[in-house]
Amino acid sequence: MLNEQSLQYYLNQAQKLEKKSNSKQIKIGVISSYTITGLAETLQVKCAENNINCKYYVGGYNQYSQEIISQDSALYKFTPDIVFLLLDTRSLFGNIFYDPYSLNFEERKLFVKEKFEEIENLINIFSKNSNSKLIISNLTIPSYSSFGINETKQEYGFHEMISSLNLKLNLSFREKNNIHIFDFNSFISKYGQKNIFNFKNFLFGDIQIIFDYIPYLAHELLPYINAFLGMTKKCIVLDLDNTLWGGIIGEDGFEKIQLGPEPPGNAYYEFQKFLRVLKQQGIILAINSKNNLEDALKVIQEHPYMILKEEDFSCLKINWSDKVKNLKEISKELNIGLDSIVFFDDDKINCEYVNVSLPQVKVVNLSGDPSFFSEILQNMNDFDSLKITNEDLKRTQMYSEQIKRDELKDSSISLNDFLKNLDINVTIKKSDTFLIPRISQLTLKTNQFNLTTKRYQEEDIQRLTNDPNFLVGCAQIEDKFGDSGITGVFIVNKKNSNEWYLDSFLLSCRIMGREIEKSFIVYIINEAKKNNIEKIIAEYIPTQKNKPSKNFLSECGFLKHNDKWIYDVSHSLKLPEFLSVRVENE
């Protein structure tokens, strides 16, 4: 089980926090129907551990409706990025919580409908008054029922009323990008009502979550913040011996390693199944193991109970090199930052070595009992994003294709020949409803080739797409190895009839180094020409990570003027001959 620090620890740490200048920023609001003091402080400390500066506003006790309804409430004045709204069944249901069967079947249905409409109404008002994301907890189903063992025999009984309300919340807000339902009921199930709630605390101060469980709740809410800031981990790098199977292949041999449906090998078998699910959701898997390549590959390719297959790994570093060196190479080959990587190893020294040498990498020490591996993985809150896109689901395949492209790069004579051999097709698309989630995701996640690093939530992209003063587009890239999906984004602010401003311009790291960015800058220049624009103004806003885009503007013929870059539209920019570009719907 996850072992959290006490709430007291977090409250003390919160007092000692110092603001770091290079951190990401987040503003959170917490409003609730019960006493939830300590949650915001805990989130603040957990954010600081991830190098995020978190400011918070906590609404008054049970003032959530007023905070939402009043347009000039302190909550709105605080202009939060994310608001957590925590509701409890007891206060929402009032007397019906104690006596649900004072209503007949029809009345119970009507009651739930009315309660749902109350919440829906509040959410709609919130959406009108604020651009913030709203995370609402669903309702806990108490284990108690006055009907005891007969509760499950009641048609639309007390427990079913609550489940039905929870289901309505899920269904109604599934398509809304700014509203997320937090499964608080599952949180209570996970840690247990008996541990989290007791009557003394409840009667004493309407404390419905015992203090030391507040940090566990914060742990479950943190992924919303990380995902909002685009800080989700992208890749799991795994050791092999005593991590994906029990024993040491080089010593125990193929037949003796522990892996399969029976104990003790089932601990590894189960762990691999959970890893495979993460892979299917778009987390990249890679191997970093000290072994003879042939020994290890034989297991991966031929062991009957190996759940993860060779093609599930986007990168294999099975050698006798230093693990830190291997991790650096994995980061380079997959073109992802070290801070996007989680490293799993059973060897404490390796873990420590990576921790010290590459502090950006999150290290998970698997030196303990392998029967806990699956639980350790399930308790990690690093992989969630606010939306899973098609590109996420295809990611491993796309990275494997990338490795093949790199192999071709090694055997080609010149870079130009290599690129010609790739048969790169670029399709430029204007933003539409289907593309908005991916465009937003790219603005949130892309760090390296990104001129301005402006982050846009889906609602922002939606707004810019509908605004005639903006041109929002993206590029889909295909080559002979496959479809890389939507991997480039541009946003142009059509400032006036003379000049356009390049608000955002970015390219996923996966496809860097192929001059694909030229295809959409040429497109923008051509569009500007058509509209009789004289100048395109651009900016390079340096960050710690966007060096790869530093020279792009000068290479394209933009001239530096103070801190801006200006392109004279009467000039022409040539498209690289190895790119075939098509503009959709033209």
Added chain:
Amino acid sequence: MNNKLINLISKVMNISPEEINDESGPLNVENWTSFNSYVLLYELEKEFNQKFTMDEAMDVKSVADIKRHLKNHGIQFD
């Protein structure tokens, strides 16, 4: 035992141990809010491995009251 109690109160109320005496309580310590008094009760129960009744909890108006209730639970102070 006295030190253990004073250190605990100092941690919860975020004030230095020197500022705490038997008369300290919600009326004269700024950080002694109702929320912090819940946290203090919770931390006392954990630290001294005792359970306080609601009446005992409601009765706490000062450090002296805490000591009195802890003594009733068999905790000795020098």
